[in-house]
Amino acid sequence: MATISPEIFQEVLSAYAWGEGTLSYNSYGEGHINNTYLVTVNGKTVTRYILQRINTDIFTDPKSLMENICGVTSYLRDLISKRGGDVSRETMSIVPTKTGSSYYTDSTGGAWRVYNFVENTICLQQCRNTEDFYTSARAFGQFQKNLADYDASSLHETIPNFHNTPDRLRKFKEALKADVLHRAADISDDIAFVLDHEADCSYMTDLLAAGKLPLRVTHNDTKLNNILLDADTNDALCIIDLDTVMPGLAANDYGDSIRFGANHSAEDEPDLSKVNFSLELFEAYTKGFLEVAGNALTPLEIETLPWGAKLMTLECGMRFLTDYLEGDHYFAIHRPGQNLDRARTQFKLVRDMEACWSEMNNIVSKYSK
Ligand code: ADP
Ligand code: GN1
Ligand code: MG
Numbered sequence: 001m002a003t004i005s006p007e008i009f010q011e012v013l014s015a016y017a018w019g020e021g022t023l024s025y026n027s028y029g030e031g032h033i034n035n036t037y038l039v040t041v042n043g044k045t046v047t048r049y050i051l052q053r054i055n056t057d058i059f060t061d062p063k064s065l066m067e068n069i070c071g072v073t074s075y076l077r078d079l080i081s082k083r084g085g086d087v088s089r090e091t092m093s094i095v096p097t098k099t100g101s102s103y104y105t106d107s108t109g110g111a112w113r114v115y116n117f118v119e120n121t122i123c124l125q126q127c128r129n130t131e132d133f134y135t136s137a138r139a140f141g142q143f144q145k146n147l148a149d150y151d152a153s154s155l156h157e158t159i160p161n162f163h164n165t166p167d168r169l170r171k172f173k174e175a176l177k178a179d180v181l182h183r184a185a186d187i188s189d190d191i192a193f194v195l196d197h198e199a200d201c202s203y204m205t206d207l208l209a210a211g212k213l214p215l216r217v218t219h220n221d222t223k224l225n226n227i228l229l230d231a232d233t234n235d236a237l238c239i240i241d242l243d244t245v246m247p248g249l250a251a252n253d254y255g256d257s258i259r260f261g262a263n264h265s266a267e268d269e270p271d272l273s274k275v276n277f278s279l280e281l282f283e284a285y286t287k288g289f290l291e292v293a294g295n296a297l298t299p300l301e302i303e304t305l306p307w308g309a310k311l312m313t314l315e316c317g318m319r320f321l322t323d324y325l326e327g328d329h330y331f332a333i334h335r336p337g338q339n340l341d342r343a344r345t346q347f348k349l350v351r352d353m354e355a356c357w358s359e360m361n362n363i364v365s366k367y368s369k
Helices: 006-013 062-082 130-146 165-178 184-196 203-209 250-261 279-296 299-303 305-326 338-355 357-367
Strands: 022-027 035-042 046-054 111-116 216-218 227-230 236-239 246-248
Touching: 006 022, 062 111, 130 216, 130 227, 130 236, 130 250, 130 279, 165 184, 165 203, 165 305, 184 305, 184 338, 203 305, 216 250, 246 250, 250 279, 250 305, 279 305, 279 357, 299 305, 299 357, 305 338, 305 357, 338 357
Parallel strands: none
Antiparallel strands: 022 035, 035 046, 046 111, 216 246, 227 236
């Protein structure tokens, strides 16, 4: 995406009614996709907002995207309010522009939105302990349950084929064939790892196509850093990053959380000896997710949860490697080789999962009763 000039910032800031006070803004968070800023309004009190430029290279239809987000957040707000919850902290709220729109298009075509900043929260990049991960599992399970009766047909598909693993493999092969930056020669082991897993890629999509697994309204990006915890109680408070809420497989939401959180290393850790799949964290997440969402899932959905974990990890690794081959256009990088490191952590985790596959299945069946 184009860089953002100070003039564009001023234009965007003046599209919103921030209230009295001095405005400042800073880059914020560790997302890979959107440009996120924290806006502070220093008046009689200090009020903070999240300002985001939506990545329109990836989300090409911001109008539909924002329709999804407004629909889902207002549905959740009603639900939370009926349950007597705190609507200002337990779901995100879009702040409209001065003209009442859910987003603002700047003069260069950039699409921007503002959320209330949910104060006094923690956003974790890695689990501090098993309790955090268990808590996040319950929250993502609850999120899925909360949206169980949401009209899936009203949702736009913001990124087509988002978790279609065979399609991700096809795109990887295309990038490999093109090899525009001549990077393939140095990563033959990584390429071989992906190609050796070709047969696995269609396991879940075949079950879906055969009508054996249902489509549900899912989040599709259930990383630990897409959840805010209450800083005082450590309770899960608010699920964020709703850009990819779309119909999907329950096991993919479960699996994407496992991919990111069931280990004690960063997603881009270059030293693979530090990257180890943790069965203890896997068990904590499985327990929390099934306690909350288990009775809403079919026996086959539960049985295939380990496949969700393995395929989301493999798929994400393929996506990082595809982006590395294509020149790092999709996932923001902060150093050369970062997408390759990210791909390698995912492949190491897949290997680890394969080595403890029967334990993973036993844990899932232990908590499915
Ligand atoms: P991306 O799609 O790039 O991952 P996110 O929507 O996840 O963008 O936002 C990036 C980060 O900004 C989050 O990981 C979180 O730390 C922070 N964040 C986003 N929305 C809010 C919010 N409403 N209140 C507090 N922090 C937020
Ligand atoms: C991106 O937006 P963010 O950073 O939460 C990506 C996910 C990947 C993840 C890998 C829209 O998530 O699919 O799993 O990076 N989001 C999109 O960290 O592609
Ligand atoms: Mg995010």
